[in-house]
Each structure stands twice: as C-alpha cells, then as structure tokens.
Amino acid sequence: MLTLAQQLHLRLFAAAALSISSAPLLASDLYVEAGKLIDVQADTVLSGHCISITGEKISKVAPCGPTPSGASRVDWSAYTVLPGLIDLHTHLADAGQSADIALPLKTSPAATALIGAYNARLTLQAGFTTVRDVGTYRGLTDIALRDAINAGYVPGPRMVVAGAYITIPKGGGELNGVVPNDELPTDMRLGVVTTPEDAAIKTAFLIDQGADFIKTIATGAVLAIGTEPGEPEMSEAQLRAVVETAKAKNVFVTAHAHGAIGIKNAIRAGVRSIEHASLIDNEALAMAKANGTYLVMDIYNGDYIDDIGTREKWPDEYLRKNRETTDVQRAGFTKAVKMGIKLAYGTDSGVYPHGQNAKQFAYMVRYGMTPMQAIQSATIHAAELLGKSAEIGSVAPGRFADLVAVKGDPILDIRVLESIAHVMKDGKVVH
Incomplete structure (x- = not known):
C-alpha cells in the first residue's frame, strides 16, 4: 500500500513537471x-x-x-x-504571505506544488543551491517538491524538508482564524499534537513519509492569528519526545522559538537549532553557546513585513507582533555574534518574495558580522548544521x-x- 507521501507524489509530479524549466549546460x-x-x-x-x-x-x-x-x-x-549558497529557513512549497489569511486553505495541494516549483527555480537562480524548507501548511507537498527536483522534473535547489509542522492545537504552526481548526483538511493538521506520546507518534509518521528533519513550534508566531511570539507552546516534555524519536532515526530537530522560555525549553530538549530567536535573553544565549545549538535568525524580513504588510493591509496583529520583535531580534543577533555562538543563514523566504534571499547578507554585516562571516554562515556553517559538510558548503x-x-x-x-x-x-x- 502506498504511503500518503507516495500517493501525493503520484498526483503532484505530473503537475510539477509542467513548470517552465531551463536546459542546463551539460559537460562531463x-x-x-x-x-x-x-x-x-x-x-x-x-x-x-x-x-x-x-x-x-x-x-x-x-x-x-x-x-x-x-x-x-x-x-x-x-x-x-x-x-553555492544555503538558506536554512525557506517555505518554497507554500502559497506565500499576504493579507488573506485563508490563502493556504484556498490553495490546493497540487497548486501548492506548482507554486513551489516556481519558487524553487527563482531560489536556484538567486544562487541558493541548497535549502532547508522548514514547513508548509499543506503537509507533505514539500516532500513531493523535493523528490520532483531530485528526479529532474523541475529545476531547483537540493531540498531538506520537514513534511509538516509539529505544533499544539491552535498553535503557531496551525492555520488559525479561518475555519474551526478541527474542520481544516487532514493534510493541514498532520503534525498537531497534545501529549509527548502524540508528539513521538507524529514525528515517526513524518519521518516515515520522507521528512529529512523535524520542525517543532516551541512558541507562538508573528504571522499566525491568536498566538504570541513570547509565549511557550510545546512543552519541554513534548519537545524531548520529538528529539528522542528523531534521534533514534538519525534525524535532526529544529524549533521555531521566538520567546526566551520556549528557546530554553527547546535547548534543554536537545534540538539542533533555534529558528528566529527574536526575544532571546542572556541566559538563553549562554545556553546556546554551551550546548553548541545553532541560531538561525531571520533579521532581514522584519523591514519587509513592516513596509509591504502595512501597504497591503496585512492583519494588524501581524504588524504589531513584527514591530515588537524586529529590533530586539537584531540586538540579540549582535550579542550572539560577539559571543561566538553558532549562527547559520536562514531568511524565512516566502514571507518576502522568493529569489531575494541574499538581501539578508547586508543586514548580517550591519549587525555585527564581517562579510566573510556572513558568507560562511550561508556556506560552511549551514552545511555543518545540516550534517553535510562533506557534500556541500x-x-x-x-x-x-x-x-x-x-x-x-x-x-x-x-x-x-x-x-x-x-x-x-x-x-x-x-x-
């Protein structure tokens, strides 16, 4: 019997193959x-x-x-x-950010895959030959896109994918505020968990479906209705269950975590990296340093959200939370650079248009890195985080x-x- 991912592949590969592609110059x-x-x-x-x-x-x-x-x-x-450059925080297989919070629900899995194929080509042409795609509302479409690229059906970077978000009900990884969450399609709730045991089961399921790593939601999110970035969501016990299950299958875990409490929970649970780290405090910085935990801090897109989000009338809640996290995140980034904490390149592409991934380099230099350090964050250090230093970077x-x-x-x-x-x-x- 075919897995859910394999069934999805059969439906989506033909659609993805229709994406416009350029013929590469071949040479042995x-x-x-x-x-x-x-x-x-x-x-x-x-x-x-x-x-x-x-x-x-x-x-x-x-x-x-x-x-x-x-x-x-x-x-x-x-x-x-x-x-070739590496972006560790992308959302290729997604409808993209807009004022319409229902857009992911309105976009079918097949349409999501086609959009992902288009985004993949833009990303590759921008010089990013590897990405870590950290989640999609339409679960498993990122796996289908990765496999289509690997099969040569569409051009794009090599992808390391999560399959779906591991999140609590109505948490930062859910599509909130559109319909009652329990009425959302099954593929939009593949990683919703309530207990450590449930977290372990969903982790094993996603890995069995083809996920390369696991993305957990340890705190609320900026761009999710009804959640607050500073508030912890998944418990330390739930996070540890994910990490232990994934580790048994030789898979890494990352945590979306803005708030300091959630960051500390995730580090204690043993995650390999923290995404965003917007409200990180001195204790959490010290813990990251001591544990060798990577920080992947998207310090560019706060300006994009404030500018374009205001112009396009994104939800006021989004704009408020973005303003509350942008400057403090950049201050935390500067501290992390000075402390010698492991920092790897990740931009949250999809919040801003794909293909503009390199705009974050200037921000990393402005907030404390040398140009060489910024380049290394998107090459050798990103490869180290992925465990692929012998292959890329x-x-x-x-x-x-x-x-x-x-x-x-x-x-x-x-x-x-x-x-x-x-x-x-x-x-x-x-x-």
Whole structure:
C-alpha cells in the first residue's frame, strides 16, 4: 500500500513537471577559471585558481594551467566565485504571505506544488543551491517538491524538508482564524499534537513519509492569528519526545522559538537549532553557546513585513507582533555574534518574495558580522548544521560542484551577492 507521501507524489509530479524549466549546460568534465575564489574553509580569497569538476563533484582546486584533456573550460575569470549558497529557513512549497489569511486553505495541494516549483527555480537562480524548507501548511507537498527536483522534473535547489509542522492545537504552526481548526483538511493538521506520546507518534509518521528533519513550534508566531511570539507552546516534555524519536532515526530537530522560555525549553530538549530567536535573553544565549545549538535568525524580513504588510493591509496583529520583535531580534543577533555562538543563514523566504534571499547578507554585516562571516554562515556553517559538510558548503575536492559567480567582490561589498551572474549545481551551469 502506498504511503500518503507516495500517493501525493503520484498526483503532484505530473503537475510539477509542467513548470517552465531551463536546459542546463551539460559537460562531463569542466575546468572553471575563477577570477577570485572565496575559500570559506581557509577564511581567505584566492586568485588565479581553477576548479576541476568530474561529473557532479569537484575533483581538484589548484592554480590555473592548461585545460585538462577532455574537459571544457568555463571562463569565469571576470567573476568572484564562491560555494553555492544555503538558506536554512525557506517555505518554497507554500502559497506565500499576504493579507488573506485563508490563502493556504484556498490553495490546493497540487497548486501548492506548482507554486513551489516556481519558487524553487527563482531560489536556484538567486544562487541558493541548497535549502532547508522548514514547513508548509499543506503537509507533505514539500516532500513531493523535493523528490520532483531530485528526479529532474523541475529545476531547483537540493531540498531538506520537514513534511509538516509539529505544533499544539491552535498553535503557531496551525492555520488559525479561518475555519474551526478541527474542520481544516487532514493534510493541514498532520503534525498537531497534545501529549509527548502524540508528539513521538507524529514525528515517526513524518519521518516515515520522507521528512529529512523535524520542525517543532516551541512558541507562538508573528504571522499566525491568536498566538504570541513570547509565549511557550510545546512543552519541554513534548519537545524531548520529538528529539528522542528523531534521534533514534538519525534525524535532526529544529524549533521555531521566538520567546526566551520556549528557546530554553527547546535547548534543554536537545534540538539542533533555534529558528528566529527574536526575544532571546542572556541566559538563553549562554545556553546556546554551551550546548553548541545553532541560531538561525531571520533579521532581514522584519523591514519587509513592516513596509509591504502595512501597504497591503496585512492583519494588524501581524504588524504589531513584527514591530515588537524586529529590533530586539537584531540586538540579540549582535550579542550572539560577539559571543561566538553558532549562527547559520536562514531568511524565512516566502514571507518576502522568493529569489531575494541574499538581501539578508547586508543586514548580517550591519549587525555585527564581517562579510566573510556572513558568507560562511550561508556556506560552511549551514552545511555543518545540516550534517553535510562533506557534500556541500565549500569549494573543495569531493564536494558537489555547486558554485556561484558574481561581479565584484562580496568581501568588499556584500550586496553584490544580491545579483548573481552564474549558478552551477551538480556540475551543470543552470543560470
């Protein structure tokens, strides 16, 4: 008997395949000449280096010489080259944020997958060759999108997906304020839990359906009706049940947590990362440092929400909570940088338009990081959080040939990353 995810795949793959795609430039062996090459491992910038690529993988990085026999030379000598970028907080398989809080319900699973395919292409063209997609209201559509990309049906970044939110009833992971929650479709409530035992069962279910990691909702949310960011939601016991169940299956857990109490509950429960951390206090910062917990702080999109949300008349509750969390989150980010806490790049794309993921780099520099640190947060450190340092996140032998090329030098002007000239994924030029 097919799993729910497999049944959904059969319905959605054909729809996703209709997405407009671009034909990548194919080559079995490539020799990429970089004007400058950002070495995120050595914390330096190299000149006159070339990258040898065999199939999907990087085989050698060395000073340039003659093009090896049988290889095609890719002339990026006018560009700065760096690893494919990684955004750890995206919502590709979702209808997007708007003034209409009912939009996710009005958007069918098939339509959600098609929207996700469009968003995936925009994200890849923006230089983000890997994303961690941290949840969708239409459960399992992110799994279908990931598999469609992997099968070559649609272009997009490699995706690490959650399947659905693990949340309490009427919590920050529910679609509240539209219809009574118990009247929502089943696929919108796959991760709703009330007890630790229920949390463990739902965690195992999502992993069995194909989730790569688990996303928990430890506090209320800014963009959810009837919840407050500072208020804890899932209990420490519920969070620990999720973590222990996932750990037994070699799966990581992250926690959406704005408020300090919820952050501490999640860290004590053993989550690998905290999303948002908007209202983090000094004790929680110290706990993150001591436990090696990553913070993924979306410090760009507060300005977008205030500007566009006000103009488009998003719910007043959203705008109020956004104003209450934006500046304090940025202050917490600055403290975390100074303390040397593990920080990885995540933007909450989908709140703002997909493809603009790189706009957060300038904010990270403004609030305390060097340009190199900001780049490392979206490359080597993001790969570390995913447990994929041997595969992605750096330009080094054995890694996937995921590269981006930009005019100018992002070490001198980080904003050049907002305009990507070329993108390579798996040894294929896709933009």
